[in-house]
Amino acid sequence: MRFSLLGPIVVRQDGRVLPMGGPKGRALLAALLFEANRAVSFDALQRALWGEQPPATAVSALHNQALRLRRALHTDGVPRLQSARNGLLLRVDEGELDVRDFTDLLAAAREARARKDWPAAAGHAGAALALWRGRPLSDLPELHTLSAEVEQLSQSHLQALECRFEAELQLGRHTEIAPELGRWAAHHPLHEGLQLLLVTSLYRSGRRAEALAAYETVRAALAEELGVDPGPALRALHQQILTSDPDPLPRAAADTPADTAADTAAAAIPTVPVLVVPRAPAPAQLPADAAFFTGRQAELDRLLRLLEQAADGNGPSVVTITGMGGVGKSALAVHAAHLLRGRFPDGQLHLDLRGFGTGIPRETHEVLATLLDDLSPAAPATGRQPLPSGTDDRSALLRSVLADRRVLIVLDNARDSAQILPLLPGTGSSAMIVTSRNTLTDLPAAHHLPLAPMDAEEQRALLSALCGHDRVEQDLDAALRVLAACAGLPLALRIAGAQLAARPAWPLATLADRVGDQERGRLSALTAGLLDLRATFGSSYLTLRDSDRHGDREAARAFRLLGLWPGQVLSPAGAAALLDRTPGQSEDLLERLVDAHLLESPAPLRYRLHDLLAEYAAERADQDEPATVRESARERLCLWYALALENARLALGEGYQLPPRLDETPPAPLPVFTDQAQAMAWCRQELRNIGEAIRQAGQGTRPDLAWRLPVWLLGYMRTCWWTGQWEDYLHQGLRVAERGRDRIGRAWLLRTLGACHRMARRYDLAIEELEEALALFDDPASKAATQANLSIAYGAACRIDQALAHARAALELHRRTGGSERHTAILLNSLAHALRVAGRMEEAEAQYREALVLWRQYGNANSSAVTLAHLGDVLSRLGRADEAFARLQEAVDIFQGLGNAALAADTLITMARTHARFAEWPQTRIRALQAAVLADRHGLDSWLSEARGILDDVEQVRLGARGLAGAPSSAYPALCFGPGPGPAPATR
Structure with a gap:
């Protein structure tokens, strides 16, 4: 797990960002992380969340936030958040917190500076700065007591900047750092340390006039804002520039301690003479670092660690960065190379191998010549020795040249491993970064770093950096639409940022509308000059x-x-x-x-x-x-899903009447299901594809599949109906059937929709749909099954006479026409439900027991559990508590084994109410708590509310206010085409 506070708060596990909830939850996490592995009192945590005047509900709210945080972090089986005496403790292991890593790297940079090890100082400071993603906790609207921690980190960030820039100046890289140093100096116009370094870098680069202008800028700012003059170090440097003094600049404050704050800034003054130029400069071919490089912290940390090990001769000499086009491979490689230039003092080389694009890929033979030429020392007057003519000989010579040097080579846009193999270094401390759209798994001794699209937090940070934080925050909805359109690709985000930067008058909503235009298409909208996603x-x-x-x-x-x-x-x-x-x-x-x-x-x-x-x-x-090929491909896959779904439904061993089957040859082998669990798992995994098949079938040449698929899906949806997804599919199919005047399709869809409405307790709608379906069906089996459903719907609506009439009519029609025995259990259940609603419990018990025997005989576990739950409720009303609880517990066990969370929670609520009927209050509370935990885990808000209501009632009983003995049972009357509901679904 990786905790990141240096920017927006992000928690990753195995590269995946974990959701951390709202601002209060993130503030709690930050307060605990700043005191990682130490107990933090509840009072301190309240102040971190609400300041010095917490609300009256702070104690309970804090406990709720802690519970959510504990669940969010308990993903690896390790309890991260632990209770401590009067507080909480968050366990964080070594290397898991970016603040600790930043502090350790900054300390190492300071130690290297003290011993004047400038390459190490630059490397450690650069690695520390690479962890910085923006102002710490930038996503928290209020910091309260955490503001002191943020301010301390911001000051440490400035110290890391000074240390890195000073080390770069000591290494003679004044020209390279001037642009970046200028940007940071502009952000901190009163920081004399950074201004001193900027003026020095400009002067050393031969830009005397600009150095004097920079000095005048800081002098005026200090005078206007603080009413003071620049410190002695800046004034001395100014005098040197005026007199063109070539003598070495004054020694750093590390050698001569100062007493004033201005003199403290002199700690960054370089000690290298102004006009010194390296006699034989090492190659420095890296392209400019990406402006506003953002995100990729986990990948960057890993890449820097591997390259550091390579520079020490202890790690892999080759690291590949692979991913799709536009995912940011080159930007990451170049950024890491810039941060570690100090670790490779013998040169940094960069070559575009043109493996993908309009150009011809570069030949390895020619690339070897380029690398060897760039690494050769300055030639004497007599000229260089000619290069070997053979590729193998050139490859061997390159390995010899690199053996005693520390060189970093970036090979960008490689086609395949064959293009890279002859270029690999042998022994020594040189390193190579290779980027490619191919995986390059056959590249020997390489460490592979796959790059995926950015996560949501990284995307938002990059967009903010490109077009301004305020611009994003002013229209967050439009910003989120832009991020969704860019789909995590840095190239797409940079194109969006470039468009916004070039059009400052555009609100984000304008760009969001353009990239969301279905007719125009995102690929056409996401183009800016040479930046083109389609290309x-x-x-x-x-x-x-x-x-x-x-x-x-x-x-x-x-x-x-x-x-x-x-x-x-x-x-x-x-x-x-x-x-x-x-x-x-x-x-x-x-x-x-x-x-x-x-x-x-x-x-x-x-x-x-x-x-x-x-x-x-x-x-x-x-x-x-051709259009015919496209249509045939779509039709094959829609048909394959329809036939596979038939197999899955058959494997569930239902006793329900099945829709008409397709008699067609499958276009590809169908899945084979040996038991119900396999069939359910396949449906769960393929549900979105089934929805896509319904959509495409409705638009294509097989509209009949658009109604068959959702109707055949009923077997799976008996356990997942509450999500509302099934209802959407049924309505899609119904629109197609009505458009095509498909009578049989409409009948089956209306009957199934009636079942769906009844599950959601929309009884009037259920009755309306089922009555219409009954009029459309002609065959006795379908009519009997529809009447059984009507009986359940009428019973749930407390229309007892109609419920009994339809139940008896359905059973009589079924027996008179010689209906299948597999369907008898459905009709017995419907009659039992009607009898139970009518209060005729002994008759209902007999019908339930007969139906249960049949369900078990045909191996229908879910329907067996539904019947057991109803039977348990009936037995409790007959006063037979032990039998009732045995049947209810058996039902819960089956539902949980099937993954039917809603009906498991509902049966637990029935058990709680049954315990209350017998005044067993401790057991009532236990069952209600079990239901609440299950409902909370699966997002079943209505069940959670009902369970909490029972818990509140139990508390009232404890206080002597009222009792639950007369409370109605929540047991559901099941439909013939699936289980009945608990509470209505909370979300669609």
Whole structure:
């Protein structure tokens, strides 16, 4: 786990950002991190969250925040947040907190400065500054007592800047640091230490007039703001410039202690003579560092650590940075190289290998010549020795040249490992950074650093740096829309930032509307001069499409066809249907695309396109594939999901009436399910793809699939109906069926929608949909099943006569027409529900027991549990407590085993009320607490509210105010097409 306070508060685990809640939760985390591994009193924590006048509810609010924080951090099985005497303690291990790392690196930089080890001082200070992502805790609106910690860190940041710039000046790099130093000096116009360093760097670079102007700027600022003159060090330097004094500048304050604050700034005065130029300069070819480099802290830390080890001769000499086009590989490599220049004093080389793009990739033979020439010392008058003519000989010579030097080589945009192999250093302390869109897994002895799109916090920080923090905060909604459109790609964000910088009158909403324009497309909107996302993606795709190798061209075809199925995660089996290939061939093609960073693999054998790449892939499909090919690919995958869903529903062993089956040959092998758990897991994993299949089928040549898919999904949705997703799918299918005047499709959708409405306690809507479905069905089995559903809906609406009438009519029709015995349990359940609502408990018990035997006979676990819960409620009303609790507990165990959190919580609430009926208050509280914990864990707000209401009632009983004995049971009457509800779903 990694805790970051130097900027917005971010917590990562294994590279994934953990949600830390609102400002109060983040403030609590910050207060504990500043005292990591030490107990912090509750009083101190209250002051950190609310200041010196906390509200009356501060104690309970603090405990709630601590509970949320404990859950958020308890992701690795380790209890991070622990209770201490009158307070809390947050456990943080070595290397997990950026503030500690920053402090340690700054201390090492100071020690190196004291012993005048300028390369080490520059390296340690640079590494400390690399941890800095902006003002600490910048995402907290109020700091209260934490403001002192933030101010201390800000002062330490300035000290790190001074130390690094002083070391760079001592190493003769006055020209290189002048631009960056000028920016920091402008941010701190009254900081004499930085101003002194700026004037020195300008003077040493031969920019005398600018040095004098910089001095005049700081003199005027000090006079206007503070009414004082510059300190002795600045004044002495000014006099030197005026007289063009070439003598060495005054010694640093480390040698001559000073008494005043102004003299303390002189600690940064360099001791190198003004006009000294290195006699044989080492190559310094790094491109300019990225302006406003932001984020990538975990990756940067890792890269710096590896390169530091290489410089000491103890680490990997080659580090590869790989990722999709536009993800920021080159920017990270160059930024890290700049921070570690001091660790590689014999030179820093940079070459664009042109592996991807419009140019021809550079030949290794020619690259070797370039590197050897750049590393050769100044030639005598007689000239240099000629380079070897063979590539192998040049490679051997390069290894010899690097063996006794510390050189950093950045090879950007490599095509493949073959282009890199002859360039690798052998022994010694040189290092190489290679960036590529291919994974380069076959590069020997290399350490691989894959680069993923930025997380939300990093994106927001980068956008703020590019166009201004105030501009982002003034329209946060528009900023979030821009971030969503850029989908975590730094290149896209830099294009957006460039557009905003060039148009200061634009509010962020204008850009957000442009990049969100569906007709225009994001790729067209995200273009600024030479920065072009479409061209960046095209260089990767066209490399495959125009390759001489059949496998590459097949991968390019797979890429564009995947663009027809945007935003989804596919398995090789599903991709096989889309691509019209075998699953094995599809897996090979998908893995090839992953290696080329044109496809992501978020989990083993699961594949998806990045958001922006999906848009580009869809464009290529439109351009490179005929319309008939595109439509056939979509239809194959929709049909595959419909047939696979039939298999899943059959594996659930239901006794419900099944919709009409498709009699078609699957376009690819279908999944085989050996038990209910496998079928449920597959549905859970593929739910979004099923939704996409419903959408695409409704727009394509197979509109019948648009109603079959959501109806066949009922078997899975018995356990997940409360999310509202199923209802959306059903309405999509109904619109398609009504548009196509599909009578049978409308009938099945209306019946299933009626079940869905009843689960959500929308009884009038349920009855309306079911009555319409009943009129559309012609066959006896469908009519009987629909009447059974109507009985349940009428019973839930307390219309007892209609409930009993429909239940008996359904059972009579079923038996008269010789209906399937597998459906008998459904109809018995509906009659039992109606009898229970009518208060005829003995008759209801008999019907439930008969239905339970059938459910168990056919292996329908979920329906067995529903019936057990109802039976338990009936038994409790008959006064048979032991039997009731045994049946209810069995139901809870089954629901939890199936992952049906809503009905498990609902049955626990039924148990709590049943205990209350028998005045068993301790047991009532235990069951209500269990229900509350389960509901809270799964975001079931309505169940959580009901459980808390019971807990409040128990507390009233304890206080003697009232009792629960007469409270109604929350047990649900189940529908024939699935379980009934607990409370109505809280979210859609």
